Amino acid sequence: MKHKLKMLAGMAVVTIASSLPANAETVSMFCSATDYELCEKAVAKWSEKTGNEVKLNRMPQNLDDAIPIYQQLFAAQSSDIDVLYIDVIWLGMFKDHLLDVTSMIPEDEVKAHFASATDAARLDGKLLAMPFYIDTGLMFYRKDLLEKYGKEPPKTWDEMTATAKEIQDAERKAGNPDMWGYAWQGRSYEGLTCDALEWIASAGGGTIISDNGEVTINSPVTEAALTRARGWIGTISPEGVLNYDEENSRTLFESGNAVFHRNWPYVWGTSQAEGGKLVGKVGVSALPLGAEGQKSSGTLGTAYLGVSKYSEKQELATDLLRYMVGFEDQKMRAIEGGYNPTVAALYEDADVLAKIPFLGMAKTAFEESVARPSAATGKNYNRISRTFYRAVHDIISGKDDVAKELADLERRLQRDVRAGE
Numbered sequence: 452m453k454h455k456l457k458m459l460a461g462m463a464v465v466t467i468a469s470s471l472p473a474n475a476e477t478v479s480m481f482c483s484a485t486d487y488e489l490c491e492k493a494v495a496k497w498s499e500k501t502g503n504e505v506k507l508n509r510m511p512q513n514l515d516d517a518i519p520i521y522q523q524l525f526a527a528q529s530s531d532i533d534v535l536y537i538d539v540i541w542l543g544m545f546k547d548h549l550l551d552v553t554s555m556i557p558e559d560e561v562k563a564h565f566a567s568a569t570d571a572a573r574l575d576g577k578l579l580a581m582p583f584y585i586d587t588g589l590m591f592y593r594k595d596l597l598e599k600y601g602k603e604p605p606k607t608w609d610e611m612t613a614t615a616k617e618i619q620d621a622e623r624k625a626g627n628p629d630m631w632g633y634a635w636q637g638r639s640y641e642g643l644t645c646d647a648l649e650w651i652a653s654a655g656g657g658t659i660i661s662d663n664g665e666v667t668i669n670s671p672v673t674e675a676a677l678t679r680a681r682g683w684i685g686t687i688s689p690e691g692v693l694n695y696d697e698e699n700s701r702t703l704f705e706s707g708n709a710v711f712h713r714n715w716p717y718v719w720g721t722s723q724a725e726g727g728k729l730v731g732k733v734g735v736s737a738l739p740l741g742a743e744g745q746k747s748s749g750t751l752g753t754a755y756l757g758v759s760k761y762s763e764k765q766e767l768a769t770d771l772l773r774y775m776v777g778f779e780d781q782k783m784r785a786i787e788g789g790y791n792p793t794v795a796a797l798y799e800d801a802d803v804l805a806k807i808p809f810l811g812m813a814k815t816a817f818e819e820s821v822a823r824p825s826a827a828t829g830k831n832y833n834r835i836s837r838t839f840y841r842a843v844h845d846i847i848s849g850k851d852d853v854a855k856e857l858a859d860l861e862r863r864l865q866r867d868v869r870a871g872e
Contacts, residue, residue, distance in 0.1 A: 477506060480505055489788050529761060543832055552769055612633075612687060653741035658824050681846060
């Protein structure tokens with residue numbers, strides 16, 4: 452008991468149950484703080500259906516703070532928690548501690564989800580988690596301005612660059628000197644890894660580190676993509692974008708002073724909030740392509756549920772997981788919380804589309820999203836990402852020749868990969 456209290460210190464623990472039969476069992480589950488109430492509702496429904504109870508544990512507000520808690524649980528091979536909330540970039544880090552559910556979840560249930568989401572959870576030939584909801588990078592744009600100037604949503608990054616510059620300059624000439632063409636995330640942090648991966652992958656340049664651990668970053672495709680982004684600074688994006696995260700860039704867009712804006716799906720809700728400047732003026736699309744014939748390649752930001760390999764109730768825990776990621780619960784989460792489902796059929800569901808109307812437009816983006824190389828790099832991912840985004844920040848800041856910077860980055864990443872072996 453002392454061990455359990457240490458592991459769950461600082462977390463709210465709620466037991467949810469129906470009228471329990473004599474043979475009822477209890478399983479425990481982690482849920483993030485942001486959707487805790489939705490989890491409470493879902494596990495109550497599952498408990499009612501099965502007659503079993505759930506101990507629901509609230510994770511820290513900052514998800515990174517959960518990593519050491521998970522590490523302690525796994526090091527102790529603790530059975531205290533059965534169902535785990537897993538961020539997509541934790542999959543490689545924790546793969547040795549997650550149950551392979553391949554034989555425990557019917558294949559038709561797995562195929563009901565976007566393949567991009569389930570494939571990211573297949574490591575070493577094992578299905579280690581199931582997608583709970585999905586995020587990916589999307590392009591938000593001023594549809595009123597595109598209509599005003601007779602433009603279509605751009606299909607390529609080059610088209611976006613040209614359209615952004617044309618509308619920005621026209622709007623400035625018309626009396627808005629604060630207008631910019633493109634708002635995005637250029638700060639030296641994980642968000643820049645996401646943005647830069649999108650530029651590179653959508654041009655066919657790979658995912659920084661390949662599935663077999665090879666560094667793929669030093670290529671003409673990557674050089675062209677980063678050179679283009681470097682050219683945005685001070686032309687279609689303010690110098691300040693080099694310090695922008697999601698919220699800074701969103702603020703610029705929602706002030707009415709940006710034509711295009713790359714961000715996560717939550718921006719739809721904030722931009723359409725009552726009283727905002729952009730209500731009815733925003734369009735949403737998949738991100739542009741870097742080259743014809745490629746995919747839009749928004750970075751995958753999916754949340755997963757997995758079962759601890761140390762659980763003493765693996766079958767019951769898997770049953771709870773199947774309900775939580777299934778059609779019924781994902782529909783409820785979409786309607787009541789605005790969470791983007793991974794079950795493809797929900798993108799044609801009238802109730803869901805009434806709540807999140809951009810889903811029909813963004814379906815391609817979710818299907819074609821690209822995963823960061825966390826599976827290939829495992830526990831070493833944070834080091835790899837930090838090396839990458841710091842170098843990208845130097846490149847887009849114009850500190851050195853792009854080709855030279857890429858050659859240096861390649862050597863640093865190769866060193867990091869060796870250090871993680």
